[in-house]
Amino acid sequence: MSLVLSVGLLVGSVVPLQFSDVPEGYLFERPINQMAAEGVVRGWADGTFRPLAPISREAAAAFLYRAFGSPKFYGSGYCFRDVNSKLTAFSKEICWLRAVNGARGWADGSFRPGEPISREAMAAFLRRMSVTKGGGDPFSAPPFRDTLASPFKRDIQWLRSMEITTGWADGSFRPGESISREAFIAFLYRVKYQSRFAGLNPSLFKGVSTKFEYRPPKPAPKPRAHKPASKPKVHKPAPKRNNNGGEGLEPGIPTDSGITRGMKPARCREGVILVMGGGSKALCKNGKFIDFP
Numbered sequence: 001m002s003l004v005l006s007v008g009l010l011v012g013s014v015v016p017l018q019f020s021d022v023p024e025g026y027l028f029e030r031p032i033n034q035m036a037a038e039g040v041v042r043g044w045a046d047g048t049f050r051p052l053a054p055i056s057r058e059a060a061a062a063f064l065y066r067a068f069g070s071p072k073f074y075g076s077g078y079c080f081r082d083v084n085s086k087l088t089a090f091s092k093e094i095c096w097l098r099a100v101n102g103a104r105g106w107a108d109g110s111f112r113p114g115e116p117i118s119r120e121a122m123a124a125f126l127r128r129m130s131v132t133k134g135g136g137d138p139f140s141a142p143p144f145r146d147t148l149a150s151p152f153k154r155d156i157q158w159l160r161s162m163e164i165t166t167g168w169a170d171g172s173f174r175p176g177e178s179i180s181r182e183a184f185i186a187f188l189y190r191v192k193y194q195s196r197f198a199g200l201n202p203s204l205f206k207g208v209s210t211k212f213e214y215r216p217p218k219p220a221p222k223p224r225a226h227k228p229a230s231k232p233k234v235h236k237p238a239p240k241r242n243n244n245g246g247e248g249l250e251p252g253i254p255t256d257s258g259i260t261r262g263m264k265p266a267r268c269r270e271g272v273i274l275v276m277g278g279g280s281k282a283l284c285k286n287g288k289f290i291d292f293p
Contacts, residue, residue, distance in 0.1 A: 019049035026051075028182045031189035040066040041185060051182035057103075058090040058113035060122070060184060064102060064129065065093040067188055068200065072207030075099050080111035088113045099208045102129045120147070120175035122184060123155040126164070126191055129201055136197025137161060144173035162198040164190045 018036035022029055032049060035041045040063055043049045055063075065071075078084040079095035088094065094111055097103040102125050105111045117125075132138045139154070141161040147153045156173055159165045164187060167173045179187075192200050268284040 019043050019047060021048045022051060028186050031186045032182060034193075035063075035067070035185050035189060038066075039070075040188075041181075049181065052180050054116035054178040055181045055184045056114055057111065057117045057121075058088050058094060059181075060117045060125065061093045061097045061103065061113075062090045063184065063188060064125065065096050067192065068129075068204050071096070071205055073099065075208065080105050081109040083111050083113060096208060097125075100129065100204050116178035117184070118175065119173065119177055119179045119183075120150050120152040120156060122179050122187060123159045123165075123175075124152045126187060127155040127158045129204060130162075130191055130198050131201045132158075132162070133197050133199060144171065144175075146172045147175050150175045159187075162191075162195050164195055164198065 015030065015033040015037050017024060017029075018033045022032050026032075028051065032041065032051065036043065036049075041049065073092060073096040075095050077091040077095055079091075079098045082088075083091050083094050085091045090113065094103065094113060098105070098111075103111065138158045138161055141157060143153055143157045144160070144167050147156045150156060152175065156165075156175060160167065160173075165173070191198055268287055270284055270287075
């Protein structure tokens with residue numbers, strides 16, 4: 001029994017060619033043309049689909065949104081820190097994808113809409129938005145040999161158990177590689193129409209009113225700068241003075257002056273004659289006391 005599509009086409013019927021670079025007999029001719037007829041993919045202005053080009057994360061969100069019939073969405077268009085109507089043309093589709101738990105973004109609050117989507121991220125998107133039909137074991141198939149370290153290894157194993165992917169001939173899945181536009185559409189087509197055990201979640205065809213307002217985290221307060229403690233002031237004793245009111249001499253380090261040998265001048269002012277005990281005199285010249293005849 002054929003499945004009737006929302007646009008009136010029957011799965012299994014002949015779908016007209018939609019793009020100039022997807023000719024008759026092309027490997028993914030059926031999925032691409034079927035999805036184009038449903039309005040899921042629209043191609044480029046020059047009439048091409050560019051099947052081998054990598055698909056960006058924002059384009060994948062748009063394809064998924066349209067695959068569910070473009071349901072009404074009343075949420076905000078600012079659900080990640082790098083997603084809003086001014087930054088990306090698919091802000092509504094991306095925020096819808098988050099509202100239905102299809103996308104969760106990165107730890108820094110970003111979605112990175114322009115980056116190519118990886119094969120492992122594609123598996124996570126499809127599993128979160130699908131249901132397992134009766135009789136299907138979501139983890140019956142063994143994991144691929146190169147997916148054990150992937151954070152999405154369970155999603156990839158589900159994809160294999162649902163007979164949506166068989167991986168590469170060498171037994172690998174290549175989870176970190178980017179996925180092409182044609183391969184993404186092929187996977188989406190298999191979930192929607194070909195898998196015996198899985199299908200798109202029917203509840204997601206309804207409108208969604210969940211809002212995800214992205215709010216930047218508050219910056220941590222800056223630590224206060226601790227000023228070093230000021231050093232205590234050292235109070236120097238006032239210089240001693242001699243009997244005639246001039247600067248006195250204190251016992252201490254010997255000087256070059258013979259008359260002041262064994263004495264340390266507290267202060268020498270140029271041209272001052274110092275009269276000392278015994279009638280001897282000293283003249284301050286060039287910062288030193290010298291014998292004065």
